[in-house]
Amino acid sequence: MIPIPVLNYHCVSDYPAPWIAEYTVTPDDFEQHLDLILDSGRTVVPVSRLADASAGRRALPRNPLVITFDDGFADFADIAAPGLADRRLPCTFYAATGSLEGRRRRETVFPPHSMVSWSQLPELEEQGVEIGSHSHTHRDLDLADPRIAADEVIRSRELLEDALGHEIRSFAYPYGHSTSRLRRVVARCGYDSACAVRNRLSRVGDNIFALARLPLLAATTIEEVSAWLDGRGARIASARPDTLGIRADRLYRRVLRMPVLPENDLADPLPPW
Ligand SMILES: [Zn+2]
Structure with missing residues (x-):
């Protein structure tokens, strides 16, 4: 069983907005992470390479590692992507299409924030970035009406495919949240992989529609990152993504805290994370 770290970044900035600060790493720390990755002996691959391996289309390199970014913040194009490209490291960038700049009105639960623009997406691909979908509005799909969830999964894919001209x-x-029903929707809509969070090392044989990722937080230490690159410091994902803890958390959010947003009411943002 090969432990595969799937790193999950959001923001790379020295001056994050308060609502995203917990999920932000500084540019200096990010540079250190990239240098650790280069020294680790791991081969960085995009998420779809895991799907290729899962389907038997292409074997994984001996010591794989995956770098992912969620949401679509502008600092990805300004800071993270150049740092990755300088080192010839690929990554997968998951964009919430309703928040991207330059073409459509904002349709997002995010507070205002500088985001990557639609016109930057082809340039990012040329730098070795795989583009994936992170829904349209970033609402919590595991609690949403199934028709709304399906629309988010389909619409974001179609918008990105129209912009980029390929699958x-x-x-x-x-938020990393999924249910077995939502995972089936994602599979039926034509995706061949999907990322959860799970705070675990992934592995060959991980659920390809709920891949375990390790979030990089402001509080994450260099020592933790180093351990993850060694395949240590976190448990290895089980085959079943819906642990008792995840089901309890969903029940908590459903019953006590987080009402499902009405379809056309995006004026009041959800709690930021
Ligand atoms: Zn997100």
């Missing part, structure tokens, strides 16, 4: 293969669940 979009991978999806990342907003």
Whole structure:
């Protein structure tokens, strides 16, 4: 069983907005992470390479590692992508299409924030970035009406495919939350992989529609990152993504805290994370 770290970044900034600060790493720390990755002996691959391996289309390199970014913040194009390209490291970038700049009105639960623009997406692909979908509005799809969830999964894929002129293969669940029904929807809509979070090392044989990822937080230490690159410091994902803890958390959010947004009411943002 090969432990596969699937790193999950959001923001790379020295000056994050308060609502995203917990999920932000500094540019200096990010540079250190990239240098650790280069020294680790791991081969960085995009998420779709895991799907290719899962389907038997192409074997994985001996010591794989995956780097992912969620949401679509502008600092990805300004800071993270150049740092990755300088080192010839690929990554997978999951964009919430309703928040991207430059073409459509905002349709998002995010507070205002500088985001990547639609016109930057082809340039990012040329730098080795795989583009995936992170839904349209970033609402919590595991609690949403199934028709709304399906629309988010389909619409975001179609928008990205129209913009880029090719198939979009991978999806990342907003907040990392999924259910078995939502995973089936994602598979039926044509994606061949999807990322959860799960705070675990992934592995060959991980659920390809609920891949375990390790979130990089402001509080994450260099020592933790180093351990993950060694395949240590976190448990290895089980085959069943819906642990008792995840089901309890969903029940908590459903019953006590987080009402499902009415379809046309995006004025009041959800709690930021
Ligand atoms: Zn997100």
